[in-house]
Amino acid sequence: MSNAEVTRQFTSESVCAGHPDKIADAISDAILDAALRDDPHSRAGIETVVGANQISVFGEVTSATRLNVEAITRATVAGLGYTEPAWGFSQHSRFTSYLHQQSPEIAQGVDREGAGDQGMMFGYACQETPELMPLPISLAHALTRRIDEVRQSGELPWLRPDGKAQVTVRYENDRPVAVDKLVAAVAHHETTSAAMVRAELIARVCKPVLERYGLPLPAAVDIVVNGTGLWHIPGPQSDAGLTGRKIVVDTYGGYARVGGGAFSGKDPSKVDRSGAYAARYIAKNMVASGLAERCEVGLAYVIGQPRPLMRTIETFGTSKLGEAELQAFADGLIDTSVSGITRQLQLARPIYGPTSAYGHFGRLEFPWEQVRG
Numbered sequence: 001m002s003n004a005e006v007t008r009q010f011t012s013e014s015v016c017a018g019h020p021d022k023i024a025d026a027i028s029d030a031i032l033d034a035a036l037r038d039d040p041h042s043r044a045g046i047e048t049v050v051g052a053n054q055i056s057v058f059g060e061v062t063s064a065t066r067l068n069v070e071a072i073t074r075a076t077v078a079g080l081g082y083t084e085p086a087w088g089f090s091q092h093s094r095f096t097s098y099l100h101q102q103s104p105e106i107a108q109g110v111d112r113e114g115a116g117d118q119g120m121m122f123g124y125a126c127q128e129t130p131e132l133m134p135l136p137i138s139l140a141h142a143l144t145r146r147i148d149e150v151r152q153s154g155e156l157p158w159l160r161p162d163g164k165a166q167v168t169v170r171y172e173n174d175r176p177v178a179v180d181k182l183v184a185a186v187a188h189h190e191t192t193s194a195a196m197v198r199a200e201l202i203a204r205v206c207k208p209v210l211e212r213y214g215l216p217l218p219a220a221v222d223i224v225v226n227g228t229g230l231w232h233i234p235g236p237q238s239d240a241g242l243t244g245r246k247i248v249v250d251t252y253g254g255y256a257r258v259g260g261g262a263f264s265g266k267d268p269s270k271v272d273r274s275g276a277y278a279a280r281y282i283a284k285n286m287v288a289s290g291l292a293e294r295c296e297v298g299l300a301y302v303i304g305q306p307r308p309l310m311r312t313i314e315t316f317g318t319s320k321l322g323e324a325e326l327q328a329f330a331d332g333l334i335d336t337s338v339s340g341i342t343r344q345l346q347l348a349r350p351i352y353g354p355t356s357a358y359g360h361f362g363r364l365e366f367p368w369e370q371v372r373g
Contacts, residue, residue: 012253018161020241028265033350046265081161088237123279124256137253162234187234
């Protein structure tokens with residue numbers, strides 16, 4: 001058998017909170033949080049579309065809370081930095097709402113504590129980073145979060161609220177060893193030169209983020225900033241946004257399998273969201289407990305039924321335990337019925353707004369990221 005070193009690359013991307021798809025996610029989750037704040041039994045499946053000077057909200061909300069959906073939406077847009085009508089999108093853009101109550105045919109299953117829909121969900125964890133996430137997506141999220149921080153703090157006042165980052169990591173024998181490529185794109189003021197954008201972004205964003213992970217910058221030729229040259233108009237004026245369109249960004253950056261549904265705007269009876277959180281919780285606790293170096297948990301549900309039809313645990317040959325022992329660990333960790341997940345992870349709360357940017361996993365402020373003592 002050959003002992004030759006196996007080298008490969010893997011790339012993941014993230015987007016800033018002001019990206020059009022993330023604006024849509026933020027609006028959907030802001031409405032959900034407002035419903036849950038006063039009525040933890042609220043149910044929601046909210047889809048938002050943002051375009052040039054247009055915001056439209058669709059879907060279902062059933063809640064005892066009286067919601068001013070338009071006011072919530074406009075405040076969310078302003079909070080993301082879209083306050084300039086000249087950009088073709090702002091909190092003053094035209095608003096329409098087509099929300100309605102949950103279908104009684106779906107409600108009858110949820111009322112029995114069943115899943116609000118069918119679907120499969122996956123959770124993943126590995127030892128590559130302190131947050132037990134794959135390194136490419138952790139770096140990509142750290143970059144976009146830092147871009148937003150230097151804009152919001154005024155450190156780089158010429159930035160505008162839209163941007164992206166992409167990171168290519170080199171692996172040797174399945175261990176990450178270096179960043180080979182960095183890509184960033186940011187919207188900025190017309191008077192700021194491309195040279196300044198590049199220099200400041202590398203110095204104030206890329207370098208400190210990579211240093212935090214103990215990594216050097218790649219060669220200058222391998223760093224691309226605003227590949228088209230200039231970018232002045234941020235947001236939906238240039239590219240429409242839709243809730244749930246960044247599911248790979250929201251999960252593991254393509255490094256692990258992704259389930260069939262998006263998260264934002266959905267209450268925990270929707271297993272697209274709660275099931276994915278439970279799967280990550282199991283996978284992370286497996287790795288954190290030293291039971292495996294890598295772990296992927298799969299769950300599958302059917303509408304109206306409380307418990308998963310499938311639960312798989314894959315450790316990619318990194319665990320010395322058998323399948324029965326791994327399943328027993330998962331059984332003792334969390335009840336994967338819909339109501340069990342909701343109770344143990346305390347999901348019937350207004351905690352979802354912060355999930356709409358920088359990913360749903362690898363962030364200790366969320367209950368599904370906690371490691372059991």
